[in-house]
Amino acid sequence: MNWQAAVSLFGSVAIIFLIGLMASRKQSESTSFIQDYYLGGRSLGGFVLAMTMTATYGSASSFIGGPGVAYNEGLGWVLLSVTQVATGYFTLMILGKKFAIMTKKYNAVTMVDFLKERYQSKAVVILSSISIVIFLFSAMAAQWIGGGRLIESLTGLSYNTALFIFVLTVLVYVTFGGFRAVTLTDAIQGSIMFIGTLVLLIAVIIAGGGIPAIITDLQNVNPNLITPFGADGTLTPAYVSSYWILVGVGVVALPQIAVRAMSYKDTKSFHLALIIGTIVVGVIMLNMHIIGAFARAIIPGIEIGDKVMPEIALNVLPAWVAGIVLAAPLAAIMSTVDSLLLLVSSTIVKDIYINYINPEAAKEKVKKISMTITAGLGIIVYLIAVNPPDLIIWLNLFAIGGLEAAFIWPIVLGLYWEKGNRNGALASMIVGILSYILFHSFYPEPFGMHTVVTSIVLALIAYIFGSVMVKSKPLAGVERG
Amino acid sequence: MSQQKDYRFSIANREALIGIGLVLFNFIWWFGFAYGLGSADVSEYHYIFGFPAWFFYSCIIGVLIMAVLVFFIVKKFFVNVPFDDEELEKR
Numbered sequence: 001m002n003w004q005a006a007v008s009l010f011g012s013v014a015i016i017f018l019i020g021l022m023a024s025r026k027q028s029e030s031t032s033f034i035q036d037y038y039l040g041g042r043s044l045g046g047f048v049l050a051m052t053m054t055a056t057y058g059s060a061s062s063f064i065g066g067p068g069v070a071y072n073e074g075l076g077w078v079l080l081s082v083t084q085v086a087t088g089y090f091t092l093m094i095l096g097k098k099f100a101i102m103t104k105k106y107n108a109v110t111m112v113d114f115l116k117e118r119y120q121s122k123a124v125v126i127l128s129s130i131s132i133v134i135f136l137f138s139a140m141a142a143q144w145i146g147g148g149r150l151i152e153s154l155t156g157l158s159y160n161t162a163l164f165i166f167v168l169t170v171l172v173y174v175t176f177g178g179f180r181a182v183t184l185t186d187a188i189q190g191s192i193m194f195i196g197t198l199v200l201l202i203a204v205i206i207a208g209g210g211i212p213a214i215i216t217d218l219q220n221v222n223p224n225l226i227t228p229f230g231a232d233g234t235l236t237p238a239y240v241s242s243y244w245i246l247v248g249v250g251v252v253a254l255p256q257i258a259v260r261a262m263s264y265k266d267t268k269s270f271h272l273a274l275i276i277g278t279i280v281v282g283v284i285m286l287n288m289h290i291i292g293a294f295a296r297a298i299i300p301g302i303e304i305g306d307k308v309m310p311e312i313a314l315n316v317l318p319a320w321v322a323g324i325v326l327a328a329p330l331a332a333i334m335s336t337v338d339s340l341l342l343l344v345s346s347t348i349v350k351d352i353y354i355n356y357i358n359p360e361a362a363k364e365k366v367k368k369i370s371m372t373i374t375a376g377l378g379i380i381v382y383l384i385a386v387n388p389p390d391l392i393i394w395l396n397l398f399a400i401g402g403l404e405a406a407f408i409w410p411i412v413l414g415l416y417w418e419k420g421n422r423n424g425a426l427a428s429m430i431v432g433i434l435s436y437i438l439f440h441s442f443y444p445e446p447f448g449m450h451t452v453v454t455s456i457v458l459a460l461i462a463y464i465f466g467s468v469m470v471k472s473k474p475l476a477g478v479e480r481g
Numbered sequence: 482m483s484q485q486k487d488y489r490f491s492i493a494n495r496e497a498l499i500g501i502g503l504v505l506f507n508f509i510w511w512f513g514f515a516y517g518l519g520s521a522d523v524s525e526y527h528y529i530f531g532f533p534a535w536f537f538y539s540c541i542i543g544v545l546i547m548a549v550l551v552f553f554i555v556k557k558f559f560v561n562v563p564f565d566d567e568e569l570e571k572r
Contacts (some may be wrong), residue, residue: 075536082540086504089551093500097562098493104564211531219523226526226533228519237516244508263521267561274559278551282544416497 005314006365007157008323012192013330016185017169024052029298033367034109034179034350041275042104042266044183046272050088051190052183053273055335056256057087067292068305074218074225074296076235078289083240085285086248087257088278092270095251095261102269103262109342110256111411112351114262121422127429129351132255132408134343137381139399140340144385145332146306153310163385171378174338175371175447179263189331194280197287198326199321200313204291207316208298219253219296225296242449247399250452253408255347256339256342341381345374398437405432405455409463415468424467432459489562496559503554505548514539 006449035042044052055126070077099114116125120382148163155162174182198410210215218225229235251257264270288309295302302308309329313322349370354361361369409432436455439446446454501514518527527534532541 075533079511079536079540082511082544084546085547086507089547090500090504091532093503094497096493096496096500098490098497100564101487101489101493101562212528213531215528215533216529226536227523228515228535228539235533237512241508241512244504249504267559268563271555271559274555275552279548280549286540286544336500416494 002154002314002319004319005323005326008320009154009327009330011168012324012327013334016076016331017172017333018190018328019184019188021182026223032391033133033363033370034354036180037426042263042265043180044260044269046264046269047276048183048187049264049269049273049275050280051188052186052335052339053087053191053257053260053277054284055093055186055190055332056260056339057084057251057254057281057336058067067288067295068308070289071144071296071302071305071308073230073235074222074236075292076224076228076240078293079228080235080240080243080284081247081285081289082093082282083334084244084284085278085282086244086252088281089274090249091252091257092261092274092277095258095413095415097267097270099258100264102415107264108348109345110405111258112347114258115410115414115425116351116355117216119410119422119425122427123425124410124422124425125351125355127426128410129347131403131429131433132347135399135403136255136340136344137296140337140344141381141384141388142331143337143340144381145388147330147337148385149306150310150330150333153307154323158385163382164440167378167382167385169374170334170338170341174341175375179342182335182342183263185258185338189328189335190280191329192324193284197284197291200317200325201287201291203316204294204298204312205266208294214294214297218293221296225293235363236448238448239445239450242450242453245456246404247450250401250404250408250456253404253411255403255407256336256343258407258411259343261290278471296399341374341378345370345377348373348377368436396439401440401450401452401455402433404434404452405459407437408432408456410442411468413463419468420463423470424463424465427466428459428463431462433454435459492560492562499558500555503547506550507543510546511539512541514543521536 002263048305066077066081070081102108102118103114106114108114108117112125112128115128144163144167147166148159151157151162151166152159156166200341205211205214208217215226227233228237228240264273292308295308299311299315302311311327312323317325323364349366353369354366406429409428410420412422414425432455435458437453439451439454444451515535517535518538519533529537
């Protein structure tokens with residue numbers, strides 16, 4: 001066990017955790033518990049908004065998994081990963097002011113709230129709530145497993161102990177802190193990621209004897225490592241380009257991202273977030289994947305991709321610095337997990353309980369239920385992560401693409417196409433999810449592109465067809481764009 | 482209310498179109514340099530600051546140029562609008 005690294009790692013995490021708790025104190029003064037707990041009272045500033053978007057999105061898969069794949073595939077995987085720079089500006093520009101204005105008018109707190117008011121349909125609400133709970137729940141379990149593994153490989157604690165520490169930290173501050181605590185800790189975690197990857201990249205370049213030397217080394221290992229086509233030339237332009245949809249443009253439809261696009265204070269913060277977000281996402285994605293690709297030249301022969309980040313950090317940095325830098329991937333996982341947890345909880349409390357079970361619930365009761373559900377969910381996920389069932393692992397494969405295929409058109413066309421109606425939205429969600437699962441299982445990667453592309457196209461056809469062919473009566477009170 | 486167009490929506494629509502324009506530009510820049518320069522044989526690669534030229538232009542300059550573009554476009558073309566109803570009525 002590396003004590004120095006472990007101490008500075010846990011130290012950094014503890015500081016983040018304390019700030020989350022302090023933020024939760026501020027919360028009790030405000031009037032609407034639901035607005036505050038799940039949306040931070042719509043008061044995010046530009047910096048916090050940009051950072052929370054980045055941190056929520058930069059999850060375990062991109063932080064731990066990504067550099068591991070770049071280690072094996074070389075610069076071609078870095079090329080694929082920079083497609084994510086689009087999330088920095090595109091998501092916010094598309095949802096943009098319109099989403100914030102509409103959700104404020106509707107008094108919407110969640111993405112489902114927005115869909116409910118826009119389409120005025122019980123079926124839309126129930127279908128979208130269920131898909132959010134199922135998909136995000138399994139995504140969350142996968143992240144927790146990742147968090148446990150990271151602590152395990154860094155400190156040498158057993159997986160179960162590591163997982164327990166991880167879960168306890170996250171649970172305490174999400175349960176008591178709510179959205180404000182989550183976004184604030186996200187801002188710190190985003191900053192750690194930004195600075196951490198920068199420090200690590202510089203250290204890697206120095207350790208490797210400069211960029212030209214590293215590139216020559218890579219070329220000697222396998223010339224394909226410095227081409228855009230991956231280690232064995234299998235990354236085709238069509239496949240790599242389709243990641244523009246999966247991790248770039250499609251991110252608009254992820255509920256954990258969309259909810260952030262309605263939580264900012266004013267358009268000034270929004271503009272600032274666009275600028276900061278683009279720079280921060282771009283730099284983090286570029287750095288961290290270059291680190292992964294370059295690591296191959298410095299420590300060859302790492303077999304498990306997930307170990308690339310921890311090993312390279314411990315190799316090129318003093319142990320205590322490595323601990324702080326590695327707080328970044330841990331921070332990334334934590335911030336993804338905490339926002340997912342809160343989102344699943346808000347879906348259950350706000351979209352199902354308050355909508356259909358007890359619309360008249362008093363503030364104190366809602367508060368109690370929100371916290372209980374958040375904590376309860378966390379405990380269930382913990383039990384799942386201790387011994388993950390196959391079903392969860394299977395579902396997790398579909399989580400991101402499935403949510404994108406389900407929600408992209410109901411949200412985007414719901415905002416910008418006034419003829420879109422509930423039939424279109426329902427058809428689009430059903431076709432999106434089903435086609436994604438079916439293609440993924442039986443005919444993966446049609447046309448050489450990631451499966452999500454086909455499903456999004458089919459979902460678009462379904463949305464338009466459903467809206468135009470099966471007209472529903474225009475509803476009083478539906479806002480026209 | 483439902484028939485009357487909110488003036489803020491035309492601003493929002495224009496900004497969404499700018500977003501689409503930016504992402505298209507981003508994609509063309511990224512694709513053009515990556516596969517335009519990267520498809521050559523490795524022995525014919527040029528290098529800039531040690532990076533293969535395709536990578537340097539497509540990824541490093543690509544990210545940089547998007548950051549700069551977003552900065553100028555937001556500063557120049559994005560308009561502040563009020564979110565509060567009272568502020569709206571003053572207009």
